[in-house]
Amino acid sequence: MNFDKLENPIEQFTRWYDEATHSQEAKPDAMTLATADKQGHSSARIVLFKGLYQEGFCFYTNYNSNKSQNLAENPHASIVFYWPVLGKQICIQGVVEKLPVSESEKYFHSRPRQSQIGAWSSKQSQTITSRTELENKFEDYQTKFKECEKIPLPTYWGGFVLKPTRVEFWHDRAHRLHDRFVYVRQESQWIIQQLAP
Numbered sequence: 445m446n447f448d449k450l451e452n453p454i455e456q457f458t459r460w461y462d463e464a465t466h467s468q469e470a471k472p473d474a475m476t477l478a479t480a481d482k483q484g485h486s487s488a489r490i491v492l493f494k495g496l497y498q499e500g501f502c503f504y505t506n507y508n509s510n511k512s513q514n515l516a517e518n519p520h521a522s523i524v525f526y527w528p529v530l531g532k533q534i535c536i537q538g539v540v541e542k543l544p545v546s547e548s549e550k551y552f553h554s555r556p557r558q559s560q561i562g563a564w565s566s567k568q569s570q571t572i573t574s575r576t577e578l579e580n581k582f583e584d585y586q587t588k589f590k591e592c593e594k595i596p597l598p599t600y601w602g603g604f605v606l607k608p609t610r611v612e613f614w615h616d617r618a619h620r621l622h623d624r625f626v627y628v629r630q631e632s633q634w635i636i637q638q639l640a641p
């Protein structure tokens with residue numbers, strides 16, 4: 445079967461992502477996010493894809509975490525989705541910016557109350573002495589927000605959007621002759637190239 449390409453990589457992504465969410469993939473929304481500090485030291489971790497915003501890929505996190513500190517120094521980042529059941533990979537490069545607070549508010553309040561309290565309780569990426577310390581903090585915030593119908597969004601928590609400049613689609617094929625198509629942003633257009641596997 446030939447690779448059936450659309451002209452816009454976001455539409456192409458949406459087509460593959462829909463397929464992944466309707467397949468047996470255990471975590472179709474899990475993506476590896478790679479960042480680098482200003483010296484170019486890289487780090488990677490999984491975050492959850494939380495939808496598209498103005499043709500960019502959204503995720504939510506703690507703005508004081510390691511990844512966020514990297515992004516403050518160097519907004520260039522990469523995302524990789526891998527769906528083994530479908531034999532598909534998407535590698536995305538781009539530039540990251542913070543989502544508007546209104547978007548973060550919307551998402552934060554869509555999460556279960558306990559997760560909202562969890563965000564208050566965890567200084568993500570900082571050293572802690574024990575799990576008990578974390579659990580005590582959680583209890584403290586449960587008490588603090590007991591009377592509070594709507595838990596406030598912490599100022600240090602919110603979303604990012606990665607605006608893509610390069611999007612590569614990889615599809616497993618026989619004899620290691622995999623399909624690779626890359627969309628490269630040139631001014632306001634996307635140029636599509638095929639790459640050797």
Ligand SMILES: Cc1cc2nc3c(=O)[nH]c(=O)nc-3n(C[C@H](O)[C@H](O)[C@H](O)COP(=O)(O)O)c2cc1C
Pocket residue numbers: 471474487488489490491492493503504505506509510511512568569
């Ligand atoms: C399946 C999975 C989903 C995750 N989703 C998120 C997420 O959406 N946001 C987040 O901040 N961390 C998420 N994490 C935790 C991160 O991988 C990471 O441990 C954390 O963000 C701290 O990373 P940092 O110290 O590099 O900033 C997830 C981990 C896994 C395994």
